[in-house]
Amino acid sequence: MIIKVENLTKRFDSITAVDDISFEVEEGTIFGFLGPNGAGKTTTINILCTLLSPTSGRAFVAGHDCMKEPADVRKAIGIVFQDTTLDKDLTAYENLVFHTYLYNVPKDEMRGRVYDALRFVDLYERKDDLVKKFSGGMKRRLEVARGLIHRPRVLFLDEPTLGLDPQSRANLWEFITKLPEKHYVTVFMTTHYMEEAEVCDKIAIIDRGKIIAMGTPDELKRTVGGDVVYIKTTDNVNTKEEIERLLGLAVSEKEDELYLTCNMGDTCIPEMMRTIGEKVLSVRLQRPTLNDVFLKLTGKAIREEEAPPEKGIKEYVRAYRRRKEK
Amino acid sequence: MVNNQSPNLVEFNAVYVIVAREFKKFIRERSRLFSTIARPLLWLFIVGAGISRLVSPDVGVPYIQFIFPGILGMTILFSSMFSSISIIWDKEFGFMKEILVAPVSRFSIVIGKALSGTVVSTIQAVIILALFPFLGFKLGLFQIIGVILICASISFSISAFGIVLATFYESYESFSVIMNFIIMPMFFLSGAMYPVKLLPEILKVASKINPLTYGVDAMKHILFPFEKGKMSPDFPFIIDISVIIITSIIFVLIAGKAFERKG
Numbered sequence: 364m365i366i367k368v369e370n371l372t373k374r375f376d377s378i379t380a381v382d383d384i385s386f387e388v389e390e391g392t393i394f395g396f397l398g399p400n401g402a403g404k405t406t407t408i409n410i411l412c413t414l415l416s417p418t419s420g421r422a423f424v425a426g427h428d429c430m431k432e433p434a435d436v437r438k439a440i441g442i443v444f445q446d447t448t449l450d451k452d453l454t455a456y457e458n459l460v461f462h463t464y465l466y467n468v469p470k471d472e473m474r475g476r477v478y479d480a481l482r483f484v485d486l487y488e489r490k491d492d493l494v495k496k497f498s499g500g501m502k503r504r505l506e507v508a509r510g511l512i513h514r515p516r517v518l519f520l521d522e523p524t525l526g527l528d529p530q531s532r533a534n535l536w537e538f539i540t541k542l543p544e545k546h547y548v549t550v551f552m553t554t555h556y557m558e559e560a561e562v563c564d565k566i567a568i569i570d571r572g573k574i575i576a577m578g579t580p581d582e583l584k585r586t587v588g589g590d591v592v593y594i595k596t597t598d599n600v601n602t603k604e605e606i607e608r609l610l611g612l613a614v615s616e617k618e619d620e621l622y623l624t625c626n627m628g629d630t631c632i633p634e635m636m637r638t639i640g641e642k643v644l645s646v647r648l649q650r651p652t653l654n655d656v657f658l659k660l661t662g663k664a665i666r667e668e669e670a671p672p673e674k675g676i677k678e679y680v681r682a683y684r685r686r687k688e689k
Numbered sequence: 690m691v692n693n694q695s696p697n698l699v700e701f702n703a704v705y706v707i708v709a710r711e712f713k714k715f716i717r718e719r720s721r722l723f724s725t726i727a728r729p730l731l732w733l734f735i736v737g738a739g740i741s742r743l744v745s746p747d748v749g750v751p752y753i754q755f756i757f758p759g760i761l762g763m764t765i766l767f768s769s770m771f772s773s774i775s776i777i778w779d780k781e782f783g784f785m786k787e788i789l790v791a792p793v794s795r796f797s798i799v800i801g802k803a804l805s806g807t808v809v810s811t812i813q814a815v816i817i818l819a820l821f822p823f824l825g826f827k828l829g830l831f832q833i834i835g836v837i838l839i840c841a842s843i844s845f846s847i848s849a850f851g852i853v854l855a856t857f858y859e860s861y862e863s864f865s866v867i868m869n870f871i872i873m874p875m876f877f878l879s880g881a882m883y884p885v886k887l888l889p890e891i892l893k894v895a896s897k898i899n900p901l902t903y904g905v906d907a908m909k910h911i912l913f914p915f916e917k918g919k920m921s922p923d924f925p926f927i928i929d930i931s932v933i934i935i936t937s938i939i940f941v942l943i944a945g946k947a948f949e950r951k952g
């Protein structure tokens with residue numbers, strides 16, 4: 364386990380920002396902290412990266428105690444903070460070189476690594492521009508590149524896509540999901556975008572300082588019940604009866620549409636088509652979202668004004684999951 | 690990837706790069722250089738020239754020469770403070786976090802910052818010092834080197850003091866507080882414009898706890914060594930040097946401790 368957290372608590376005066384949380388992160392995976400504003404995500408990251416001491420509890424990163432061996436922890440981690448931490452009056456190149464000195468990258472590798480990192484995030488052409496001339500997305504990418512330049516074992520990303528447009532978000536995600544393979548790095552990220560959390564191998568849902576659920580995205584979604592399949596047919600009455608008889612599934616009807624719940628919608632549909640295929644006009648599959656999970660656990664949506672799901676990301680996430688399942 | 694280089698080299702690299710960053714930004718920001726050079730020139734040739742009409746020429750060194758060490762001190766005071774106070778900016782704009790999560794000792798960060806202020810202040814002081822022939826000074830090489838060395842030590846001490854201040858202030862609104870209630874009084878009570886020995890008792894005490902006073906005094910020793918009257922230095926040279934060294938050490942230690950502290 365590359366990260367190990369035991370009964371971690373952090374109090375600020377009257378607020379308990381992090382309330383007795385425990386979790387572990389396996390090396391080479393993407394671990395996501397999903398939670399609304401003020402849930403305690405950043406506070407947890409600040410403790411793990413040694414900027415803050417906890418009120419009680421213990422935390423280990425890469426085998427080192429975050430409180431007792433901060434120097435060893437710092438060597439093992441890279442971090443992209445929620446707010447930009449670039450020097451806007453230096454160029455992209457200078458920001459990265461500054462970093463290589465702080466992390467003691469060998470002199471003969473320095474230039475090569477900086478150039479590689481800049482190419483990796485598509486900023487090589489802009490390397491001599493002052494960072495204040497960069498767009499939000501470019502700054503974010505530059506920070507990710509910087510976080511990787513000293514080859515950390517764990518990369519912390521605190522809301523990496525904050526303030527980015529859907530296009531840049533999708534690009535950044537594509538990039539982040541490649542990290543474990545390409546850079547042998549474990550990713551610990553926070554977000555309050557549901558769709559983004561889908562790419563994680565494991566998610567912890569955090570609310571008001573407490574972890575209220577943990578597991579793979581699929582495990583979490585299964586806790587709120589199965590997939591729902593909606594069918595429009597030429598003959599609802601007979602179809603309903605046939606499905607119930609042949610497949611043994613309970614079917615209900617609502618506004619001209621039949622719907623049924625099953626564990627695995629994607630295998631259930633073909634099966635159904637084989638039996639009642641000729642009567643079907645349309646089929647749609649609705650899977651539970653992480654928002655449903657959050658809703659069920661807390662009785663509120665993760666963000667009051669949940670942004671409409673952006674097509675780009677959704678599609679990207681789907682493609683990514685398909686790739687991964689193979 | 691962990692490099693097995695000596696820990697000292699790691700710390701040296703950190704100090705070096707913190708200074709290099711400050712230097713680069715200093716070179717780039719023409720306006721900052723301009724204002725830190727313009728301010729002492731205004732005081733020297735406008736305030737200084739005006740007041741010198743009030744001072745009778747037979748008290749000792751000409752007034753414009755008398756204030757020259759103080760003007761060098763002012764150059765250093767403003768530029769060292771500005772450099773260190775930029776830590777508040779770094780905190781506000783987040784860059785400080787990039788430094789704080791790095792695997793370098795907090796002490797190196799403080800030394801790096803203090804040396805940053807030292808480098809840029811000394812450069813500016815040397816530019817002002819180059820005016821000496823126009824003020825009627827005839828200085829030997831050793832005097833020039835001596836003044837530069839003292840300038841560098843005061844710069845270090847004031848920069849370290851600035852870091853201590855910066856660790857206690859969180860936002861840049863506090864900058865004007867520091868400017869009006871710390872920097873300006875430090876300048877006026879440093880013996881820059883008038884000898885400390887002529888001040889009323891209470892201001893004399895204030896001057897004596899002002900570290901800049903001893904820096905200005907040390908320069909007076911070197912710039913007009915034969916002055917014996919009212920305009921002469923106020924403290925023995927050895928005291929001046931000791932105070933500069935001791936305050937530097939104390940400020941660096943306090944700043945290091947302050948950086949160590951976590952919420």
Ligand SMILES: Nc1ncnc2c1ncn2[C@@H]1O[C@H](COP(=O)(O)OP(=O)(O)OP(=O)(O)O)[C@@H](O)[C@H]1O
Pocket residue numbers: 375378379380398399400401402403404405406407445555952
């Ligand atoms: N330095 C601090 N002093 C006092 N309270 C704090 C401090 N830092 C955080 N908090 C409080 O702790 C709680 C958790 O904050 P935290 O920044 O960890 O939330 P978060 O999950 O990162 O939220 P967001 O999604 O908005 O970034 C909040 O109620 C916040 O007000």
Ligand SMILES: [Mg+2]
Pocket residue numbers: 404405406445521
């Ligand atoms: Mg946060």
